[in-house]
Amino acid sequence: MSDIIYRGENGQIRVNNLIITDKSGSGEAEVGANPSGSWTAKGFKTEYEAIVTNTFLFRKDSGKTYSNNGAPGVVQANLPSAPGPGVHFTFVRIASQSFRVRPQGSDAIIYSGGQMTDGEWLELASNGAVLSVVSDSNNNWIATIENGTLTEETP
Amino acid sequence: MVQENITVSFTSTQIAEFNDFAQGTIGPASTLFSDIPSVNKIGPAATLFADIASVNKIGPAATLFTDIVSLNKLGPAAGLSASGLESLLLTSDIIHCSESGQFNLDNLELYDSLVLRGNNQSETLVLKMFKVKVIESVVDRILLLNESNSVCINNDAGGLSTWSLPTPDIAGLTYTFVKTSSSGVFRIKTKDDSLTIVNSSGVSVSGIELDSIGSKLSVISDDSNGWVTYNSKNITSI
Numbered sequence: 001m002s003d004i005i006y007r008g009e010n011g012q013i014r015v016n017n018l019i020i021t022d023k024s025g026s027g028e029a030e031v032g033a034n035p036s037g038s039w040t041a042k043g044f045k046t047e048y049e050a051i052v053t054n055t056f057l058f059r060k061d062s063g064k065t066y067s068n069n070g071a072p073g074v075v076q077a078n079l080p081s082a083p084g085p086g087v088h089f090t091f092v093r094i095a096s097q098s099f100r101v102r103p104q105g106s107d108a109i110i111y112s113g114g115q116m117t118d119g120e121w122l123e124l125a126s127n128g129a130v131l132s133v134v135s136d137s138n139n140n141w142i143a144t145i146e147n148g149t150l151t152e153e154t155p
Numbered sequence: 156m157v158q159e160n161i162t163v164s165f166t167s168t169q170i171a172e173f174n175d176f177a178q179g180t181i182g183p184a185s186t187l188f189s190d191i192p193s194v195n196k197i198g199p200a201a202t203l204f205a206d207i208a209s210v211n212k213i214g215p216a217a218t219l220f221t222d223i224v225s226l227n228k229l230g231p232a233a234g235l236s237a238s239g240l241e242s243l244l245l246t247s248d249i250i251h252c253s254e255s256g257q258f259n260l261d262n263l264e265l266y267d268s269l270v271l272r273g274n275n276q277s278e279t280l281v282l283k284m285f286k287v288k289v290i291e292s293v294v295d296r297i298l299l300l301n302e303s304n305s306v307c308i309n310n311d312a313g314g315l316s317t318w319s320l321p322t323p324d325i326a327g328l329t330y331t332f333v334k335t336s337s338s339g340v341f342r343i344k345t346k347d348d349s350l351t352i353v354n355s356s357g358v359s360v361s362g363i364e365l366d367s368i369g370s371k372l373s374v375i376s377d378d379s380n381g382w383v384t385y386n387s388k389n390i391t392s393i
Contacts, residue, residue, distance in 0.1 A: 035299050
């Protein structure tokens, strides 16, 4: 094993290539503070990807921001099926093409227009439109940020 | 003059000591230390490793450290705790290496500061595959500091539920609220009535209600001005 844990010049404990997970490396884990405190994540970046064709998203993609930059036509981002609470994605429309966010058949989006029909998409219908969603425990995707024009599959 | 023959004499006690020493094998051989049941006080300082009851199988073998239950005061000096690792207690498999060599942690709780960054200060670090905490409640609730960055929803609420923001002793705490129940009244106030929320029009108000399903509010703490709205839709100030 190489030098993955070492001491910084000011006494910090430094770690290369840190994964927070369960023992098997495949399960859930949590980073947090005790109830009277909080912790700051700073200087970090999140993952960004431009998608130009229909794409399936997975739990492991949680935290990503997607755009349709460069898309020649309609692009649909398919959300994972009932992933449990907390999985979240952000979508930004850049190309002047329809950019649709579709939940799976038994899941629905809740946004300022109300609770949508299961399995129906919500489209980012104007350039610069933004939609952020987070999953809950009831097979819903809750819109936490909305900007621009959003259009339902069945208004 | 050349001395050709030297005779050295040993006492019976000295011969016995040599015989005892020969029972262990110390040196570069493959069986190095294999016959020593425990090692205490290794090193130039008398107290170094004094707190380690026994050290078994140290070395390049596959069983490295397998028999050590706990490590205390690991480092070159007893005072290492002043700036670094004070006590690393391995009561279970909380630190382990994956097949690809990553450093894995189970159940990490932070008591001081965690800085995540690249190898130098011009690089950044990617947070990926992370979720946010979703809090569901149909009754009044006081939020905690360590629930910062949560999304709060009122699934199945039928009446009024008031969510109280904690006292913003520090800047940068964030909470997002989304009304997901069409019948419940979703109200957000500060825990301390003397504090206010700056709404999306820049006006300080005592509270905010989410008007309809899908309406939302995101606030961030400002340690001098209370709470500031940075994202909202369909809200009413109260």
